[in-house]
Amino acid sequence: MTTTASCTAPASATRLEHDLLGDRHVPTHAYYGVHTLRARENFPITGIPIGTYPDLIHALACVKQAAARTNAELGLLPRDIATAIEAACIEIRSGALADHFVVDVIQGGAGTSTNMNANEVIANRALELLGRDRGDYSTIHPIEHVNMSQSTNDAYPTAVKIALQFLTRRLNGAMGQLAWAFTVKAEEFALIVKMGRTQLQDAVPMTLGQEFATYAAMLNEDIARLGEATTLLTEINLGGTAIGTGINTHPQYSAINCAHLREISGFDLSIAADLVEATQDVGAFVHLSGVLKRTALKLSKVCNDLRLLSSGPQAGLSEINLPAVQAGSSIMPGKVNPVIPEVVNQVAFEVVGNDVAISLAAEGGQLQLNAFEPIITHSLFKSILHLTNACHTLTDNCATGITANTDHLRAIVERSIGIATALNPYIGYSSATKVAAEALETGRSITELVVEQGLLTRVQVEEILRPEVLIPSLRRNLPTVSTHTSENRGLSR
Known part of the structure; x- marks a missing residue:
C-alpha cells in the first residue's frame, strides 16, 4: 500500500477538518474524517464497528466504485479522480483498511454515518494514490466526489442488499452441507427399524433412515425458500438519491450505474420500477428475516430431536449416540452433554429475537424513509452469520459422527x-x-x-x-x- 509522510506521523498528531458544526481535530493516521469522528462519539452503543462485517465494507466499495465509473463516463467526474477512487475501492474490496471503518453498527441517521465513513476512507486513500495528504479535500472530497450522484438513502440500502447476497450465498452452502450429512446418515440407517412417536407416545414403526431423511428434506426446502428471498434483494433503488425522485442525478445515471454495479458485484441487479416506493420499503429485509426465522425454528426442532433421541445413556431413549466433543460436567464423572445441538438451539432463539427487532424497525418507518435500517442490517447480519456457523458446527461436530444403537432400537420395537x-x-x-x-x-x-x-x-x-x-x-x-x-x-x- 502506498504511503505518504502523513502515514509516519506520531500517533498523537492530528489534522484539522471542518463540517457544518465546525472544526475538529482528526488523528493524522486515520483514513476516516470528521463525520466519522463525530459518529464514533455519538453512538457508543455496541462496541461493534461496521468493519466487523467485511461483506458490508466490500459492498459499500462496490457501490462507490460503480458510482465513480458512471460519473466519469457521464463527464461529471474528472478521469484522474475517478481512477483514484476506483483504485481505492478495489483495495478496500480486497480487505484493506477494514480497521478504519469504525462507526458503531447501531447508529442514528438511517445509515448516514456508515455512508460517510466509507466516503471518507475512500477519499483519503484515493488522495494518497494521487500523492496527496489525507484531508486534502480540495483535491478529492468525500461528498463532492466519492458521494457524487448518491444519497445515503440509496447507496446504503443498495450496499446492504449486496452484502446480504454474499452472506446468504455462504449460508446456502452451509445448509446444503448439513442436508447432505443428514442424507448420508439416512442412507446408513435405511434399514434400521425403530418406533415412530407422536406426542411422545409410541405410534407405528419406521426406520431411523426415514427420520434422518426428513431432516435433510426440511433443510432442502428452506434452501429453496432462501433462494427466493435472496432474489428480492437484487432490486435496488440506486439513483433515487434522497427520497426516490432522483434529484441531483443525470437522467442516464441510474441505468448506467446499475450496469456497472452488476459487473463489479457479480450479482444480477435491477433498478426498482418505483424508486420512491423502493427508498422507503424494507419489505425484502422483512421477508428474508422471516425465512431465516423459519430456518432457525426448523433447525432448533431437529436439534431438540437429536437431544431427545440421544438422551441417557441409561435412563433416556438412547436410540442414537452423538459424538462426544467435550466433558459435560465439573462434578459428575463421565457425563457428556449434547452441547452442539444446544448451541444451535441458542442461535435459533437469537434469530427469532432478531426477527422481532426487524419487524418493529420495519413498522417504525415514517413517510419517505425508514431511519432504522442500521438495526435491520445488524440483526440480519447476525442471524445469517450465526446460522451459517451453527450449520457448520452441527455438520462437522455432530451430524457426521452420529451412530445408531441398532439392537436397542429393535428391542424397543418388539416390546412396544x-x-x-x-x-x-x-x-x-x-x-x-x-x-x-x-x-x-x-x-x-x-x-x-x-x-x-x-x-x-x-x-x-x-x-x-x-x-x-x-x-x-x-x-x-x-x-x-x-x-x-x-x-x-x-x-x-
Whole structure:
C-alpha cells in the first residue's frame, strides 16, 4: 500500500477538518474524517464497528466504485479522480483498511454515518494514490466526489442488499452441507427399524433412515425458500438519491450505474420500477428475516430431536449416540452433554429475537424513509452469520459422527404396543387390541404374546417386522407369508 509522510506521523498528531458544526481535530493516521469522528462519539452503543462485517465494507466499495465509473463516463467526474477512487475501492474490496471503518453498527441517521465513513476512507486513500495528504479535500472530497450522484438513502440500502447476497450465498452452502450429512446418515440407517412417536407416545414403526431423511428434506426446502428471498434483494433503488425522485442525478445515471454495479458485484441487479416506493420499503429485509426465522425454528426442532433421541445413556431413549466433543460436567464423572445441538438451539432463539427487532424497525418507518435500517442490517447480519456457523458446527461436530444403537432400537420395537398396529392386518383388529392391552399390563412383548397365543409363528412375526414389510414405502418384491387361520387372511396381501 502506498504511503505518504502523513502515514509516519506520531500517533498523537492530528489534522484539522471542518463540517457544518465546525472544526475538529482528526488523528493524522486515520483514513476516516470528521463525520466519522463525530459518529464514533455519538453512538457508543455496541462496541461493534461496521468493519466487523467485511461483506458490508466490500459492498459499500462496490457501490462507490460503480458510482465513480458512471460519473466519469457521464463527464461529471474528472478521469484522474475517478481512477483514484476506483483504485481505492478495489483495495478496500480486497480487505484493506477494514480497521478504519469504525462507526458503531447501531447508529442514528438511517445509515448516514456508515455512508460517510466509507466516503471518507475512500477519499483519503484515493488522495494518497494521487500523492496527496489525507484531508486534502480540495483535491478529492468525500461528498463532492466519492458521494457524487448518491444519497445515503440509496447507496446504503443498495450496499446492504449486496452484502446480504454474499452472506446468504455462504449460508446456502452451509445448509446444503448439513442436508447432505443428514442424507448420508439416512442412507446408513435405511434399514434400521425403530418406533415412530407422536406426542411422545409410541405410534407405528419406521426406520431411523426415514427420520434422518426428513431432516435433510426440511433443510432442502428452506434452501429453496432462501433462494427466493435472496432474489428480492437484487432490486435496488440506486439513483433515487434522497427520497426516490432522483434529484441531483443525470437522467442516464441510474441505468448506467446499475450496469456497472452488476459487473463489479457479480450479482444480477435491477433498478426498482418505483424508486420512491423502493427508498422507503424494507419489505425484502422483512421477508428474508422471516425465512431465516423459519430456518432457525426448523433447525432448533431437529436439534431438540437429536437431544431427545440421544438422551441417557441409561435412563433416556438412547436410540442414537452423538459424538462426544467435550466433558459435560465439573462434578459428575463421565457425563457428556449434547452441547452442539444446544448451541444451535441458542442461535435459533437469537434469530427469532432478531426477527422481532426487524419487524418493529420495519413498522417504525415514517413517510419517505425508514431511519432504522442500521438495526435491520445488524440483526440480519447476525442471524445469517450465526446460522451459517451453527450449520457448520452441527455438520462437522455432530451430524457426521452420529451412530445408531441398532439392537436397542429393535428391542424397543418388539416390546412396544405400537407394533400391534403393524400386526393388525394379519391377526385382526380384535386380537391385536387384546394383545396390546395384555402387553401393556404385563410388560411382556407383543411378539412373545402373539407367538404364545398361536396367532402367528415367530418366523412369521420376524418376516412381518422386516423393514421392507413393516414400512410400506420400503416394499420391494416381497415374498408372500403363509398363514393358517381365517383371522390371518390379510397376511399375504
